[in-house]
Amino acid sequence: MSFFEFTGTVMPRFLGAVGVTLELTAVGIGAGLVLGLLLALMRVYANRVLSAIANVYIQFMRGTPLVIQVLVIYFGLPPYFKAMGLKPLSSLAAGCLAMALNSAAYQAEYIRGAIQAISSGQMQAARSMGMTKTQAVRYVILPQALRIVLPSWSNELIYTLLYSSTVYFIGLEELSYASMKVASKTGRVFESYIIAGVMYLAMVILLSRILAYAETRLRIPGLSIEERGR
Amino acid sequence: MPAERESRLGDVILRVEDLHKRYGKDEVLKGVTFELRRGETKVVIGPSGTGKSTLLRCINQLSVPDKGRVWLEDVEITHARTNINHVRAQIGFVFQDFNLFNHLNALQNVSIGLLKVRKMPKEAALARASEELARVGLAEKACSYPAELSGGQKQRVSIARALAMDPKLILFDEPTSALDPELIGEVLEVMIQLARGGMTMIVVSHEMGFARAVADRIIFMEGGGILEEGTPAELFTCPRCERTGQFLRKITELYGETDGQ
Ligand SMILES: Nc1ncnc2c1ncn2[C@@H]1O[C@H](COP(=O)(O)OP(=O)(O)OP(=O)(O)O)[C@@H](O)[C@H]1O
Numbered sequence: 290m291s292f293f294e295f296t297g298t299v300m301p302r303f304l305g306a307v308g309v310t311l312e313l314t315a316v317g318i319g320a321g322l323v324l325g326l327l328l329a330l331m332r333v334y335a336n337r338v339l340s341a342i343a344n345v346y347i348q349f350m351r352g353t354p355l356v357i358q359v360l361v362i363y364f365g366l367p368p369y370f371k372a373m374g375l376k377p378l379s380s381l382a383a384g385c386l387a388m389a390l391n392s393a394a395y396q397a398e399y400i401r402g403a404i405q406a407i408s409s410g411q412m413q414a415a416r417s418m419g420m421t422k423t424q425a426v427r428y429v430i431l432p433q434a435l436r437i438v439l440p441s442w443s444n445e446l447i448y449t450l451l452y453s454s455t456v457y458f459i460g461l462e463e464l465s466y467a468s469m470k471v472a473s474k475t476g477r478v479f480e481s482y483i484i485a486g487v488m489y490l491a492m493v494i495l496l497s498r499i500l501a502y503a504e505t506r507l508r509i510p511g512l513s514i515e516e517r518g519r
Numbered sequence: 520m521p522a523e524r525e526s527r528l529g530d531v532i533l534r535v536e537d538l539h540k541r542y543g544k545d546e547v548l549k550g551v552t553f554e555l556r557r558g559e560t561k562v563v564i565g566p567s568g569t570g571k572s573t574l575l576r577c578i579n580q581l582s583v584p585d586k587g588r589v590w591l592e593d594v595e596i597t598h599a600r601t602n603i604n605h606v607r608a609q610i611g612f613v614f615q616d617f618n619l620f621n622h623l624n625a626l627q628n629v630s631i632g633l634l635k636v637r638k639m640p641k642e643a644a645l646a647r648a649s650e651e652l653a654r655v656g657l658a659e660k661a662c663s664y665p666a667e668l669s670g671g672q673k674q675r676v677s678i679a680r681a682l683a684m685d686p687k688l689i690l691f692d693e694p695t696s697a698l699d700p701e702l703i704g705e706v707l708e709v710m711i712q713l714a715r716g717g718m719t720m721i722v723v724s725h726e727m728g729f730a731r732a733v734a735d736r737i738i739f740m741e742g743g744g745i746l747e748e749g750t751p752a753e754l755f756t757c758p759r760c761e762r763t764g765q766f767l768r769k770i771t772e773l774y775g776e777t778d779g780q
């Protein structure tokens with residue numbers, strides 16, 4: 290079988306796995322953004338107790354490996370779920386949850402950094418015209434912070450995509466696991482991994498393009514990293 | 520001249536009574552009391568670190584005073600039950616370093632308060648904002664972002680932003696101190712128009728030309744208190760305190776007399 294014939298026969302399986310990888314990435318980065326934003330706001334604006342809770346969460350998630358988090362969620366939690374009368378999570382749900390909970394901690398730190406990089410005068414100007422603190426954060430602080438954070442967020446998206454292979458530990462067949470299985474089943478080890486590698490690369494390039502486009506569309510003079518000078 | 524100016528002033532619009540503010544163990548305001556009348560332009564001068572900015576910030580509660588009271592008309596701003604956002608929407612604040620919203624263009628900077636605080640419909644808000652931009656001579660800069668404006672233009676946008684809210688008074692904290700000398704004039708010109716047009720304002724500034732031209736009264740602050748208050752004529756010709764005279768001579772020497780017109 291030529292390389293192309295081989296590629297053709299394994300492609301359906303690989304494409305299915307790409308779907309899982311993309312799903313993990315999308316849920317991880319999306320739900321992670323929502324939770325990360327919440328954590329960042331807690332860190333910066335909430336009272337001491339909430340801020341400390343957010344901080345402990347962030348430190349904990351960033352200080353332990355993703356694989357442990359995945360294993361805990363998939364194998365560690367079900368007994369407690371059962372005790373509460375809940376159904377255990379599917380491996381896909383557990384994988385998505387772990388990705389989101391993990392990514393949230395990183396995204397929270399990026400967003401917090403961006404919020405704190407905004408001069409306190411912005412908040413003062415917003416409050417002095419009668420905005421509530423919530424309005425000021427929503428209409429003045431976050432639109433700037435999220436633009437500033439976009440480049441680091443793009444990196445986080447790429448990492449999330451690449452680290453999604455971690456869920457292979459709970460037997461979820463995403464792209465890396467699929468290529469490993471195909472390699473051992475067919476014996477065509479090199480080709481299997483090359484195909485997977487090229488597919489990852491294609492996804493990374495595509496996502497980078499989309500984000501670069503978003504960055505230009507959202508760019509505002511004086512607010513993007515490049516134009517801030519040294 | 521002073522009498523003529525006095526006559527166009529209305530009733531008391533702002534009353535500040537025995538204001539105290541402490542940062543750590545420094546007492547920055549040590550009991551400040553004064554009144555501001557409708558249509559009045561009050562210029563506040565005094566050495567650095569005297570509490571001028573703190574005074575302005577305590578008026579709209581950006582800093583919370585430790586003691587003392589502030590009334591806007593018959594509303595006690597300092598009362599715990601007063602809706603401070605509602606009060607702030609009626610008091611403009613112009614900062615030394617502009618603090619324009621960096622992600623919004625000039626028109627959006629001026630309209631955002633109308634949209635989000637006053638809840639005005641979008642079209643009306645934009646129309647009003649355009650008017651205010653035109654009033655400060657920046658109609659053609661509506662779509663420029665703050666980073667694309669000169670310091671003088673930024674400050675004029677920030678004045679337009681304050682004006683759009685139809686404030687009962689505007690507080691200016693050294694509005695020209697961050698500007699290159701050649702840009703000061705364009706901002707002062709706008710402020711002079713405002714003062715002559717009957718806007719009520721408190722202006723912390725060392726622009727003596729401006730003070731002479733439009734101040735109804737000048738407050739000289741030192742060490743956290745008001746040392747002297749009077750008309751420009753009184754303070755420039757025969758101040759009651761020796762310190763006031765000294766300070767005025769020093770500033771005039773330092774800043775010159777940027778022509779107030
Ligand atoms: N947020 C703050 N925390 C601690 N100290 C402060 C704070 N704001 C002001 N101060 C102190 O209060 C004093 C008065 O400050 P303020 O800014 O009101 O003076 P100012 O008269 O406006 O001076 P300048 O002419 O330099 O602007 C200064 O000693 C300053 O260090």
Ligand SMILES: [Mg+2]
Binds near residue numbers: 571
């Ligand atoms: Mg000051």
